[in-house]
Amino acid sequence: MWEYTDNVKEHFLNPRNVGKIDDADGVGEVGSLACGDALRLYLKLGKNGKIADAKFQTFGCASAIASSSALTEIIKGMSLEEAEKITNQDIAQFLGGLPKEKMHCSVMGKEALEKAIANYRGEAEKKQEGNVVCECFGITDQEIEKAVKENNLKLVEDVTDYIKAGGGCGQCHEQIQEIIDSILGQKTPKEKKKAPMTNLQKIKMIEETLEREIRPALKQDGGDIELIDVDANHVLVKLRGTCAKCAASQVTLKHYVEAKLQEFVTPELVVEEVQ
Amino acid sequence: MGVIYMDNNATTRVDPAVAEKMLPYFTEMYGNPSSMHSFGGQAGVKIEEARARVAGLIGAQPEEIIFTSCGTESNNTAIWAALKSNPDKRHIITTRVEHPAVKNLVEYLGKNGYRSTFIPVDKSGQLDMDFFYKNLTEDTAIVSVMWANNETGVIFPIEEIAHLVHERGIVFHSDAVQAAGKLSVNVNRVLVDMLSLSGHKLHAPKGVGALYVRKGTKFSPFLVGGHQEKGRRGGTENVASIIGLGKAIELAQQRHDDVNKRIRALRDRLEKKLLEKIPNSMINGDLEMRLPNTTSIAFEYVEGEAILLMMNEMGICASSGSACTSGSLEPSHVLRAMGVPFTAAHGSIRFSLSVYNTEEEVDFVIEKLPPIIERLRQMSPFWLDREGSSNICSIQ
Numbered sequence: 001m002w003e004y005t006d007n008v009k010e011h012f013l014n015p016r017n018v019g020k021i022d023d024a025d026g027v028g029e030v031g032s033l034a035c036g037d038a039l040r041l042y043l044k045l046g047k048n049g050k051i052a053d054a055k056f057q058t059f060g061c062a063s064a065i066a067s068s069s070a071l072t073e074i075i076k077g078m079s080l081e082e083a084e085k086i087t088n089q090d091i092a093q094f095l096g097g098l099p100k101e102k103m104h105c106s107v108m109g110k111e112a113l114e115k116a117i118a119n120y121r122g123e124a125e126k127k128q129e130g131n132v133v134c135e136c137f138g139i140t141d142q143e144i145e146k147a148v149k150e151n152n153l154k155l156v157e158d159v160t161d162y163i164k165a166g167g168g169c170g171q172c173h174e175q176i177q178e179i180i181d182s183i184l185g186q187k188t189p190k191e192k193k194k195a196p197m198t199n200l201q202k203i204k205m206i207e208e209t210l211e212r213e214i215r216p217a218l219k220q221d222g223g224d225i226e227l228i229d230v231d232a233n234h235v236l237v238k239l240r241g242t243c244a245k246c247a248a249s250q251v252t253l254k255h256y257v258e259a260k261l262q263e264f265v266t267p268e269l270v271v272e273e274v275q
Numbered sequence: 276m277g278v279i280y281m282d283n284n285a286t287t288r289v290d291p292a293v294a295e296k297m298l299p300y301f302t303e304m305y306g307n308p309s310s311m312h313s314f315g316g317q318a319g320v321k322i323e324e325a326r327a328r329v330a331g332l333i334g335a336q337p338e339e340i341i342f343t344s345c346g347t348e349s350n351n352t353a354i355w356a357a358l359k360s361n362p363d364k365r366h367i368i369t370t371r372v373e374h375p376a377v378k379n380l381v382e383y384l385g386k387n388g389y390r391s392t393f394i395p396v397d398k399s400g401q402l403d404m405d406f407f408y409k410n411l412t413e414d415t416a417i418v419s420v421m422w423a424n425n426e427t428g429v430i431f432p433i434e435e436i437a438h439l440v441h442e443r444g445i446v447f448h449s450d451a452v453q454a455a456g457k458l459s460v461n462v463n464r465v466l467v468d469m470l471s472l473s474g475h476k477l478h479a480p481k482g483v484g485a486l487y488v489r490k491g492t493k494f495s496p497f498l499v500g501g502h503q504e505k506g507r508r509g510g511t512e513n514v515a516s517i518i519g520l521g522k523a524i525e526l527a528q529q530r531h532d533d534v535n536k537r538i539r540a541l542r543d544r545l546e547k548k549l550l551e552k553i554p555n556s557m558i559n560g561d562l563e564m565r566l567p568n569t570t571s572i573a574f575e576y577v578e579g580e581a582i583l584l585m586m587n588e589m590g591i592c593a594s595s596g597s598a599c600t601s602g603s604l605e606p607s608h609v610l611r612a613m614g615v616p617f618t619a620a621h622g623s624i625r626f627s628l629s630v631y632n633t634e635e636e637v638d639f640v641i642e643k644l645p646p647i648i649e650r651l652r653q654m655s656p657f658w659l660d661r662e663g664s665s666n667i668c669s670i671q
Contacts, residue, residue: 012584013585013588015654029656033576033618034618036578036597036617036621037578038656038657057655057659058654059577059578059655059656059657060578061578061579064578
């Protein structure tokens with residue numbers, strides 16, 4: 001049995017602001033049936049530009065319903081600028097806290113609010129940024145980074161509790177751990193990897209990765225790449241063949257070559273083209 | 276109404292007659308059965324009486340029964356015993372819908388030097404027997420298949436499986452924790468080599484179980500210690516609970532017909548009425564080959580934990596296949612293995628009855644549950660636009 005606070009129980013059993021607003025100014029929707037919870041949030045603005053009414057429809061467990069109810073209570077009467085500053089922690093605090101495994105319900109509230117505000121402002125729905133890490137729940141590296149930074153998460157299971165990533169098949173646990181490590185690493189650079197690579201090792205690995213992963217792919221399109229130098233973490237390369245003249249070569253360089261090298265050698269690498 | 280307990284596949288009430296039998300063994304006859312004095316010895320005599328009762332339930336000999344601490348220990352003991360006694364064989368077969376006490380152990384072994392095969396099930400929760408036959412090999416040390424599933428109540432063709440496995444000289448184990456006391460479980464008819472039982476599923480207390488080991492089956496203890504249970508399970512006997520288990524089995528034998536007639540009729544009434552009153556609901560699992568006390572019903576477009584907590588407000592106890600109740604994010608592995616769609620798996624509720632349930636209780640649930648589902652559906656964004664398509668994320 002979950003240890004829900006009285007506040008969670010109260011907002012679950014007697015949720016405030018259930019329903020839809022037919023002439024809503026902004027609607028935000030997150031989640032899906034398959035994922036086990038979903039929230040649709042409706043906002044109606046008053047003449048003063050403040051949120052005059054907010055309603056929700058939620059499919060999900062008790063804490064999802066309570067978080068939705070809490071969210072609508074919190075934002076009513078706020079300006080959009082104020083509402084934008086609401087975090088998932090605010091929602092959880094309003095309810096007197098949520099079990100750790102249920103924090104993703106508060107994150108869902110925060111995301112629906114972001115989407116509803118964007119919808120009102122007529123901003124095109126933000127395209128999914130970053131690369132999908134958790135295939136099961138369709139969660140990207142950027143979303144994981146955001147959750148880790150905002151909630152100061154340290155373990156893969158924390159990430160799962162907050163945004164579900166890694167809660168399915170579990171194949172992405174290693175990648176999530178790497179994201180956490182890189183963020184924790186940024187904060188405390190001293191605790192970086194225990195045995196740093198020597199420069200020689202690094203160059204060797206870069207060469208191997210170029211040979212194995214990158215050059216065969218470029219050659220398929222009639223291009224090629226040559227390693228010129230490695231200066232600390234700067235990898236200097238020259239593009240050959242069709243790549244040398246290709247207008248999209250900078251994209252290839254950053255999104256393909258650099259990404260591959262970061263993946264196989266070390267995430268700090270930056271690739272630069274020398275003329 | 277007070278508490279309406281319909282979660283008997285999770286655990287059962289200790290029958291008052293069982294509790295009464297046990298009480299003297301805490302404060303009066305508290306001796307150790309292994310002691311030389313008759314004060315302890317009298318407890319030993321009672322343990323042997325209980326052993327004969329357990330054996331009697333399944334048609335075994337008393338010396339084929341080992342008392343354990345729970346169903347999980349019985350399952351672990353059986354699987355480890357088969358592996359340790361057949362050190363040259365490295366393959367284990369079980370099912371995808373097994374209780375975690377078997378499933379998680381076999382998964383663990385699969386990562387630690389053994390090869391594991393999980394038999395899939397079809398929509399009705401029945402085993403893919405062709406797959407099973409094809410995967411029986413010379414290297415197979417043990418096949419473990421539950422007698423009946425705890426979540427759906429689906430009963431497996433244990434007699435057929437046991438015959439086939441036994442014929443090949445492979446050890447066959449069955450987790451009969453949910454079947455014992457509800458179905459006829461007889462080791463003379465079914466060639467099972469080892470069989471697990473649990474006390475608290477049949478009105479004995481928690482903390483006692485039993486393992487049947489057919490005479491002649493190679494065995495190796497799981498708990499190594501004293502000479503108790505003829506050296507097959509170390510540890511001072513849980514005297515009071517073992518005596519309670521004996522009494523509970525006596526009661527189960529007397530109540531067998533009641534469970535199969537009255538309780539089955541109550542279960543049937545419950546599910547029939549709920550399906551009538553609640554649209555977009557369906558039963559998970561084989562309707563025929565099913566425990567008489569169990570029903571798993573899927574209510575589409577609502578989430579199980581919310582249903583359970585709203586029922587809880589009315590004193591109704593059941594359980595759910597929902598992900599949210601377990602703390603994991605995926606719904607029940609049993610429902611997923613059956614291919615129950617996510618839309619239904621998240622909103623699946625299991626009711627499991629016992630001889631203590633009454634018609635009034637069943638009617639109370641039939642009255643109270645439909646408005647709960649309706650209320651949650653009115654809150655759900657998918658219910659009103661269910662005609663349209665909703666985004667489905669890519670989980671298999």
